[in-house]
Amino acid sequence: MVELFVDRYVYLFVLVLLSIGLYGMFAMRNLAKKLVGMTIFTTAIYLFFIEGSVKDGATAPIISPAVGVDAAGYVDPLPHLLILTAIVVGVGIVGVGLALLVRIYQAHGTLEENEVVARLSGSPRAGRRGHPLDEPAQATSAGEADGEAGA
């Protein structure tokens, strides 16, 4: 049993982290919290790949005279490269997601998903948070007036 745990614990922990991330994306109402869940999920995938690159008795993939050029002496470098790329792309994804988040907040004055949905469906309960952009009639007419003045 202990041996089984020593051999397989990485999968167990990574799957728990993946589930936490998925839960964050599915069940959270706050859109920023959904992005936090997504980051947890992607980092768990990085952990899965990097732990898969480990070889017993191997060292970092930097060729040194002490170890020679025997492949068994170094860990697998390919997952390292793939995850380097994935981390950089992951930051890009988070950046676009946060830009959309800022845009949604500017348009609706809230980051709570249910309130955004209520506002989009025109529910009278929407807009109770009192954001300056919450007066659609005035805001749009002022915007149109400015636009006409500018033209």
Next chain:
Amino acid sequence: MILELDVLLFVILIVTAVLALKVRDLLAAVALLAAYSLFAALIFAGAVAVDVALVEAVLGAGVTGVLFIAAILTTSRRADVVDSSRRRWATLPVLAAFLALMIYASTGLPDKGDPEAPAHQGVAPVYLEDSLEDTETPNVVTALLADYRSQDTLGETLVIVTAALGAALVLRAREQEELG
């Protein structure tokens, strides 16, 4: 890697992940997320993935945290309702099914640290044995990144340019609207 340390770091990861989703203050959630990324970077360093550990510490903990903080400071700091109980009960069966399926699938994966694992048999030994002669770069990850798979890296920069353009356009649309 020392087994006990690895397990301890994984437990810390799970705790910080759960807390990051539970706290109502979004800035606290971002701080916990940065801590999560840093502990993940420690696991990478323990698995002798030194380049990945550095990049995760800088980008995962640093840049992601800065982006999150900038977005939260221009929007709202509080998360009103952490989650809805109705959706929680709808999500848990899906998660249980996901977990069961993935645990079943993971039984086919090799043991941790097995040198005979199929992933280590293909092209990786060729890279390790030939890269010093081919590229005169001792760091095999660098040789892979900038030489063997440089087109991957070119595609990655394209993705980043696209992401930056997308974010800039989304934010610029707002400014134009404000100006009228």
